[in-house]
Amino acid sequence: MIQRLYNWTLSLAQHPHALWALACVAFVESSVFPIPPDIIMIPMIIAQPRRAWLIAGVALVASVLGGLLGYAIGALAFDTIGQPILASLGKADAMAEFSERFNDMGFWAVLVAGITPFPYKVITIMSGWTGMPLATFVATSVLARGLRFFIVAGLLWHFGAPIRDFIERRLGLMFTLALALLIGGFVLVKYL
Incomplete structure (x- = not known):
């Protein structure tokens, strides 16, 4: 089912x-949809590199607006809608423990999820x-999704189709490593 959904999403790039x-x-991915907008964004930018910044901007605005829907689901309908979504993603067991520490690290949690492959909807x-x-x-x-979408757009705009494999397979890992180095640097500065 996920493969069919992926193929359908990819076909939208040519519409x-x-x-x-x-x-x-981008809107629904931020709250309920399992396929990231990068899947549609990448072929669109490869086909029309001059529109890379517009495409990234549309993804950013729609993703943040969709994030507000996810926020509203969590705030207003967690028991009926939010919990089943998180349970379907395998995140239900850790919710209670995680919620205790979540707001202490809220900025970092949103930043990490917005940039890395971690499901932003969670x-x-x-x-x-x-x-x-x-x-x-x-x-x-805005910061996290902007970084993610505009870096992808910039790489595709500059390098074109040859960078596609790197973006699809390794960019999430690179974002995660860069974020780990950034956080590690803050920890080192704090304790040295």
Whole structure:
């Protein structure tokens, strides 16, 4: 089923209304949809590199707006909608323990989930459920999703199709390693 959903999402990149399709996928991916918008964004940018920044901007705006839906699900409908979504992702068991520490690291949690392959929808729902300040959530979402989408757009705009394999297979790992180095640097500075 996931493979069919992936193929359908990929086919949207060639649709005449691909920007709208990208906006829809980015919006729903932030709260319920399992396929990331990169799948539609990458072929769109390869096909029309001059529109790379517009495509990344649409993905950013739609993703943050979708994140607000995820936040609302967590804040207003966690028991009926949010918990089943997180349970389907295998995250239900750790929710209670995680929620106790979540807001202490809220900025970093949203940043990490917004940039790395970690499901952003988990963090959007958790942010609403734990009552993270909305301003912190929105600002961090804009930063994280902006970095993710504009770095992908920049790489594709500059290098074109040859960089596609790197982005699809290794960019999430590179983001994760860079974030680990950044956090490690802060820890070292604090304790040295």
